[in-house]
Structure formats: structure tokens, C-alpha cells
Amino acid sequence: xxxxxxxxxxxxxxxxxxxxxxxxxxxxxxxxxxxxxxxxxxxxxxxxxxxxxxxxxxxxxxxxxxxxxxxxxxxxxxxxxxxxxxxxxxxxxxxxxxxxxxxxxxxxxxxxxxxxxxxxxxxxxxxxxxxxxxxxxxxxxxxxxxxxxxxxxxxxxxxxxxxxxxxxxxxxxxxxxxxxxxxxxxxxxxxxxxxxxxxxxxxxxxxxxxxxxxxxxxxxxxxxxxxxxxxxxxxxxxxxxxxxxxxxxxxxxxxxxxxxxxxxxxxxxxxxxxxxxxxxxxxxxxxxxxxxxxxxxxxxxxxxxxxxxxxxxxxxxxxxxxxxxxxxxxxxxxxxxxxxxxxxxxxxxxxxxxxxxxxxxxxxxxxxxxxxxxxxxxxxxxxxxxxxxxxxxxxxxxxxxxxxxxxxxxxxxxxxxxxxxxxxxxxxxxxxxxxxxxxxxxxxxxxxxxx
Numbered sequence: 001x002x003x004x005x006x007x008x009x010x011x012x013x014x015x016x017x018x019x020x021x022x023x024x025x026x027x028x029x030x031x032x033x034x035x036x037x038x039x040x041x042x043x044x045x046x047x048x049x050x051x052x053x054x055x056x057x058x059x060x061x062x063x064x065x066x067x068x069x070x071x072x073x074x075x076x077x078x079x080x081x082x083x084x085x086x087x088x089x090x091x092x093x094x095x096x097x098x099x100x101x102x103x104x105x106x107x108x109x110x111x112x113x114x115x116x117x118x119x120x121x122x123x124x125x126x127x128x129x130x131x132x133x134x135x136x137x138x139x140x141x142x143x144x145x146x147x148x149x150x151x152x153x154x155x156x157x158x159x160x161x162x163x164x165x166x167x168x169x170x171x172x173x174x175x176x177x178x179x180x181x182x183x184x185x186x187x188x189x190x191x192x193x194x195x196x197x198x199x200x201x202x203x204x205x206x207x208x209x210x211x212x213x214x215x216x217x218x219x220x221x222x223x224x225x226x227x228x229x230x231x232x233x234x235x236x237x238x239x240x241x242x243x244x245x246x247x248x249x250x251x252x253x254x255x256x257x258x259x260x261x262x263x264x265x266x267x268x269x270x271x272x273x274x275x276x277x278x279x280x281x282x283x284x285x286x287x288x289x290x291x292x293x294x295x296x297x298x299x300x301x302x303x304x305x306x307x308x309x310x311x312x313x314x315x316x317x318x319x320x321x322x323x324x325x326x327x328x329x330x331x332x333x334x335x336x337x338x339x340x341x342x343x344x345x346x347x348x349x350x351x352x353x354x355x356x357x358x359x360x361x362x363x364x365x366x367x368x369x370x371x372x373x374x375x376x377x378x379x380x381x382x383x384x385x386x387x388x389x390x391x392x393x394x395x396x397x398x399x400x401x402x403x404x405x406x407x408x409x410x411x412x413x414x415x416x417x418x419x420x421x422x423x424x425x426x427x428x429x430x431x432x433x434x435x436x437x438x439x440x441x442x443x444x445x446x447x448x449x450x451x
Contacts, residue, residue, distance in 0.1 A: 024200040024331045025304065026262040027118065028253065029323065030246060031080075031204070032299070033073065033130060033211040036272025038282035039239060040299050045280070047227065048236045052247030056266050057301040059310050061348055065317040065390075066300025067371075068270055070364055071289050073155050074132045076269045076320065077206075081113045081133070083324025083341040087363050090426035098135040098154060098166075102427030106134025107144065112336075114324045115145025115202060121333055124196040127151060128188045129206035142171060146204070150188045157181065157208055159215040159238070180217050182209045182238070186245035190252045197256045200331070205249065209242040210235060212277050217241075232278045260306040263330045267320055268298040285396045291362045291369040291378060292396055304330070308348050316355045317371055318344060361418045365429070370415040377411035385412065 039045050042054035042062060069079035069086060078091040086092065089108045095101035107113070115125045126148040127141045132155045134140065141149040150170050158165050159181040167174035168184075177184050189205045216237030223240055227233040246266070253262050272279025273288040286292025300318065302308065321341035328335055329343040342356040359372040366381035374391035387401040387408045401408050 023261070024121070024123075025307075026200055026253075026258060027114075027123075027202040027327045027330065028249070028262055028264045029114075029202070029204045029327070030249070030264070030266045031077075031129075031206045032242060032266070032268040033206075033208050034270060034273055034277065034279060034288060035210055035239070035242075035268035035299060036274065036279040036281040036287075037284050037294065037297055037299060038280045039210075039272065042301075043299055044282065048224075048239050050239065050243040052243045052250060053266060053299075053301070055250065056246075056264055056303045059305065060264070060301060060303025060308055060312075062313045063300040063302070063318050064313050064315050066267065066298055067296050067317065067319045067360055068267070068298055069296075069319060069321055069362065071270045071291055071295030071362075072364075073130075073211075073269050075364075077132055078107050078111075080267070080269075080320040080323050081107070081115070081204075082111045083114070083321050083339040084111070085321065085340050085361065085422070087422040087425075088340075090423050092364065092425040093427060093429045094132075094155060095135075095427060096429070101135060104426045106136060106139030108426070109138060113145045114327060115141075115204065117145070117324075117328060117333065118200075118202040118331060119145050119147065121331060122200065123331070124148075124199055124201040125204075126192045126196075126201065127204045127206065128192065129185050129204075130155070130157070130208045131206070140172070148192065151185070151206065152208075156211050156213070158213060159209075160217075180241065182207060182241045182245050186248045189245075189249045193249070193252045193256065193258075197258065202327075207242055207245065209245075210238045210272075210277065210279060212273070214238065214277060220244075229278070235278045260304075262304070263307075263327065264301075264303040265323055265327075266299070266301040267323075268300075271295045271298060283395055290380065291364055291367045292380070293376075293390070293394065296362060296369075302326075302344075302348070308345075312348075314348065316347070317360055318342075318356060319360050322356065359414060359418075361415060363419060363422065365425075368415060368419075370411050370418070372411055372414060375407060375411060377408060377415065387411070 040050045042057045068076040070076045072094050074094045075086045075091050078086040095105035119125045125146050127146045129151045131141055131153045135153050152166050154166050168177045192203055214234040216234050220237035220241045224233045224236040270288050271281045271294045281294035284294040286294030288295055322344050325335045325339050325341045325343040329345050346352040347356050362369040368379040370377050374389050376388045376390055378386045386399045388396045
């Protein structure tokens with residue numbers, strides 16, 4: 001057994017012994033969609049107040065180097081619900097709309113979700129919001145560990161009622177939803193908490209805000225009349241609605257005196273698509289779809305009152321893959337050997353020191369990256385390999401590849417060793433499928449990822 005796996009099991013076993021089933025905490029996992037690194041006021045934004053989301057970090061921990069495992073939606077979600085790099089099981093790309101998606105699209109049935117594991121341990125499990133991990137029945141949330149589902153299966157959805165839009169589902173049944181969708185998801189999340197407040201629950205609250213299309217109601221638009229640019233004003237209204245929705249859910253936790261028995265996690269699935277929604281990734285370079293920091297470093301907050309420090313920033317690199325082992329450890333459950341994520345609890349409480357990960361890795365088609373300490377190697381598919389020191393250059397503006405050839409070689413070799421553990425994508429992006437007829441190669445390398 002690898003030393004890292006032994007440490008995972010050991011830390012999980014200690015918590016398992018300490019937390020009896022009756023006292024297992026609730027897990028509230030809140031995901032935003034396409035929310036840039038710099039858009040929350042706790043992250044430095046000045047034009048859109050987000051007090052409710054901020055409170056999670058103010059009363060808990062804000063990860064300044066929090067990452068996701070992909071710069072687009074579906075692969076990131078496959079990673080954070082399994083705790084494994086999604087390239088291990090071929091879930092590397094978004095699928096496209098249902099009518100154009102590969103027949104193979106869906107979180108592989110070989111993979112076990114966080115909902116599967118918590119449900120088996122007696123948790124009530126619910127998903128409210130966006131799924132984006134399969135359109136067909138075998139991949140439906142109710143077949144992947146969730147007792148309840150209210151939301152949609154695709155990658156995007158209008159916020160206002162629209163004829164011809166994909167239906168909102170309650171379980172498997174379409175419903176007519178007339179409320180602004182972000183508000184409706186808050187309503188359903190609060191109702192789930194009301195129904196299950198007497199037992200441990202896992203609620204995956206997966207907002208589609210602030211993903212396109214840009215749509216908001218007059219109630220939220222009125223808050224930002226000072227913003228002249230209409231697109232930015234609408235985006236601000238959408239983010240303010242998201243913040244209100246998070247506030248309603250946190251208020252429900254507080255009303256039922258569940259604060260000290262609820263682990264709350266907030267994260268975005270990738271960086272902001274700055275060009276079409278105005279989302280900002282300041283001070284990072286890049287955006288959604290790129291393995292530059294702006295595409296993969298995201299707002300990441302965690303709170304567990306009475307168990308984790310309050311008002312702390314944590315600078316060690318962490319990744320959304322850590323959500324599964326951290327939640328399992330909080331619930332007193334053992335950690336499987338197959339996880340790539342790490343239980344963060346002993347690091348956050350000071351029981352363990354140092355960095356949870358020796359390195360973090362990314363592969364997204366012809367893009368590649370590795371972060372090891374402060375150093376990051378990046379390949380964007382343009383034929384060049386870049387090297388940055390993020391401690392000195394968070395904006396990735398000074399390429400040190402020529403000045404640090406030994407460092408670049410070390411990181412490239414480390415990435416290659418990781419890459420050899422992976423499999424080929426099970427489907428290709430829609431545009432690429434249209435261009436290419438040949439079978440995807442079974443292996444990749446830094447010097448020759450498929451275009």
C-alpha cells in the first residue's frame with residue numbers, strides 16, 4: 001500500500017472511531033457555475049456584494065489556492081463527486097447538448113459517487129440543480145446515489161420560463177416551474193432541509209448561476225442601476241440572486257440549530273467565461289476552458305462551526321477532488337484507496353502540517369498542466385511549454401521555461417508519469433467529433449496531445 005493511501009485510511013479510521021452514526025454531520029455542498037475567482041467580495045470584488053457566500057469563508061476557511069480538476073463543467077463534476085481525476089475513467093470533455101452528445105456520455109457506472117457512499121451509511125441524499133453527468137436513464141441522479149432530485153440534466157438552462165426549454169424534473173417527472181430558477185433551487189433546498197432535519201443529510205446544491213444565458217428579474221436588476229453596461233448589470237443581478245439563495249439555505253441551517261453539525265462547502269466548477277458573461281478571474285490570467293490559473297483556480301470556501309477554525313485563509317494548494325474524502329472523514333467513514341483527493345480536516349485543524357498534495361495535475365485535450373509547490377508547467381496546445389512561479393507571478397506573465405530548464409524537465413517528467421495512469425477520453429468535444437473520424441489514440445504525451 002502506498003504511504004499516501006495508508007495516511008488516508010489512518011486519518012479516516014481515527015475520525016470513524018470518534019464520530020458515532022447518530023452524531024454524523026450533515027454535508028451541504030454548494031456549487032456555483034462559471035463563477036470567476038475574483039467575483040466574490042471576500043475574494044476582492046468591489047461592485048457586487050456577496051455577504052451570504054462570504055459568510056462561509058468568514059466563519060470558516062477560504063482557500064486561496066483552491067482548484068478544480070478541469071476548466072469546464074462536466075469533467076469537473078465527475079471529479080468532485082468521485083474524488084478521482086476524471087481522466088482515469090475517460091470523462092475528459094463536456095458532451096454537448098443531449099441530441100448531439102455521444103451515446104457513451106455519462107459518469108461511468110463503474111464509478112461510485114459521494115452520494116452512493118453517504119446513502120449506504122444512512123444519509124438522506126438530495127440533488128437540487130444542475131446534473132450534467134448523463135442524459136440517459138442509467139446515469140440519472142436517482143440511479144447514482146441520490147434519493148431526491150429537483151433540477152435539470154443538461155449543462156445549461158434558462159432562468160426564466162421559456163417555451164421549448166429542457167424540462168425541470170422532480171425525480172423523473174417534468175414540472176412546470178414559474179419562479180426564477182435560482183430562487184426555485186433555494187426553495188427546494190430549504191424544503192429538503194426541512195424534511196430531513198432530524199437525520200444526517202447530504203445536499204448537493206448545484207446552481208446553474210452564473211452560467212449563461214444572462215437573465216435576471218427586475219427585483220435583482222434594481223440593485224445595480226448604477227452599472228451602465230447592461231450585460232455586466234445582468235451578471236451582477238444573477239450573482240446577487242445566487243448570494244440571496246445561499247443566504248436562504250444557510251438561514252434554514254441556522255433556524256434548525258444545525259450550524260455546528262453541518263459541514264458547508266462552496267466552490268465554483270471552473271473559472272469565469274469572461275468574454276460572454278463578463279465574469280472576472282482577477283488577478284489571474286486566462287478563463288474557462290484553459291488550464292491557466294483563470295480557468296482552474298476558483299472560489300473555494302469551507303465551514304464547520306466548532307470543528308474548523310473561523311476566519312482563516314489557507315494558502316496550500318487544494319483541489320475539488322478533496323471534497324469526497326473530507327466529507328467521508330467528517331462522517332466517520334473509511335476512505336477508499338482509489339481516491340485521488342485528500343481528507344483536509346487534519347490539515348485545517350492543525351493536526352497535520354505541510355501540503356496535502358505533492359503535486360496537482362491537469363489534462364484537457366491538448367492542454368496540460370502540473371503544479372508542484374509554487375511551480376507550474378503549462379502547455380496550451382500551441383506547441384510551447386511554459387513555466388511559471390506562482391508565488392512570484394500569480395498572473396502567469398513571466399515564462400521561466402528558458403531560464404529554468406531543469407525545473408521544467410522535472411515537472412514535465414512528473415506529468416508524464418501521472419499521464420501514463422490515465423485512459424483515452426470516452427467521447428470527444430462536439431466540434432472535434434465533427435472534424436475527426438479516426439479513433440483517438442490510447443496514450444498521450446506532453447509533446448503530442450491530440451489536437
